[in-house]
Amino acid sequence: MNFIKALSTTVGAAALSVSMGSAAQAVDLQFFFPVAVGGKAADTIQELTDAYVASNPDVKIDAVYAGSYQDTITKTLTAVRGGTPPQLSVILSVDMFTLIEEDAIIPFDGLAKTDADKAWMTSFYPAFMDNSMTGGKTYGIPFQRSTPVLYWNKEAFAAAGLDPNIPPATWEEQVAFGKKLTKRDGNGNVTQWGVRIPSSGFPYWLFQGLTTQNDVSLANDAGNKTNFDDPAVVEALQYLVDLSTKHEVMQPGIIEWGATPKAFFEGQTAMMWTTTGNLTNVRTNAPFDFGVAMLPAHKRRGAPTGGGNFYIFKDSTDEQKAASFDFIRWITAPEQAAKWTIATGYVAPRPDAWETPAMKAYVADFPPALVARDQLEFAVAELSTYQNQRVTSILNDALEASITGAKAPAEALKEAQAQADRVLSEYR
């Protein structure tokens, strides 16, 4: 019997060995993680995992790179339905409702044994917990979380006669600055745009920054009703469209996410809105002095949060669940969170991570890292509803139709609201 066990463990691949259990009684964990910020992030996760395993010899963790966020949720759900889920995974915070609907994950509350465990669960920034809790239970623990910020080119500001140290604080200033920063050559072709708000792929995310600044939310907390046709939402979309058409300070049409940092480095735009996940990239590659600021305010300040949470999967043994809990608690502890933030630019999800010596040294050397943390005070949860993929794609289509000029904002959003109502009515 033992022989067969040993043989099958050797022959079977890592995934199989999880259910086999080896002679040493070690707990085997499989951990899926996505990478959205380049090759280094994967190395850092591997390093952190190895460090944990080195100090916990009774636990074995198989960290599996699972592609983009989209690939990771596909891979995870396939494994769940196929009966071999991972024990833990990092997945977008907005996919929480999807995972609950699939009955794939369990809340962390039941696994917290000691008071210290419970205290740990409340040690994160509230803005990040909005997307991690529902019905009074915590299903996700913030890990690779981000928020969009404004980056500006100080040299371009100086050349346009603006104070290089003062970014636009309001929507009006963003337009006024943008007009000064937009440069045209002799033929009227633009050589440098004022601002760049990318709109390819998932335009709803940055658009949610605009709606929050206009003091309106896109959906209710229960995730079963959207407000797409609210006049304040229409106004926010009109502002976004006007940046290109009326004020002519932003490149018209759909603007690529992936090409945005490059356009900023090349001087094709003097300001850009993009995620803090880009901080390390901009710091390394911008050939000029740059600044990082909170997004401009309108009725109020505001930005969405984004990024991925840790989830623990249901179909595992109690030992595996306890070990997963312990590992997540360790990797989100201040020292590890600080290391992760410094390596990637993601926002450390808890206040005490910012008090560690490593983080203090990093921030002293590079103060812009603080902007995202300070913006959290004004941040709201990323748009998340039941049938999240369908609802956000309805909104994305409406935004794209308005940005390309195919439909007027009010009309596009009214249609989007009607479609979203049809999807969500059964959840009310």
Add this chain to the structure above:
Amino acid sequence: MNQTGLDRWLNTIGAWTLALLWFLPLLYAVWTAVHPSAYATRFDLWAPLTFENFANAWAAAPFARYFLNSFLLVTFILIGQFILCTLAAYAFARFTFPGSTVLFALVLLQLLVMPDILIVENYKTMRALGLVDTIVAIGLPYIASGFGIFLLRQTFKTVPKELDEAARVEGAGPLLVLWRVYVPLAKPTYLAYGLVSVSHHWNNFLWPLIVTNSVETRPVTVGLSIFAAVDQGIDWSLINAATLMTSGPLLIAFLLFQRQFVQSFMRAGIR
């Protein structure tokens, strides 16, 4: 005479234009891959040449192992497909048995189903067989290729019956006839189908990503995907270096066997 001269001239220009259009992205990939990323969107003939992008790309993932995996994968799939599709196509082309039309219709139906829809079912099957996280699991769902069976059946049908009968008169059994008569005559089809199959499975991404977990089983496309990190913006120089590197073996193979490929396609098309 004049008419055909003009005709030929137009044809040549058209061919060159199309070839150039087709070649432009590749040209851009080569240009960006051998220059520092600062020159990715700026053309400067004297920009400094560098092979650093290739070195960085190679270091970003265990590509040596991935290449070996991809090679094993496409070889396994190709051999499996050739054996299975040949036997099935032969049965459909030359034997009448009860239900053969219904069965053939079912095989054709496979062409209408998107493989992505079957991911969960395939995963369950692979798990039941205990094959999750193996190279065999990546290839197995593709072995019984409906397209391959259809293509070979059509080719076998064009083989003159007389050749078949002559071989039988000489005393050859059905399998020997297949091996000595049908397979040699279908060579161009095998070559054409092999090319399509190899390039498709070399480039396949989602299914291998889902069914494998370890470096020892994953193909090059999974390694390539770590460069497509939208959050951080795309570094064209790096991603193009990695793309050239991963598609290199296929490109080289195509250039080497180009004449055979083109001829085989033409002959396969004429029949």
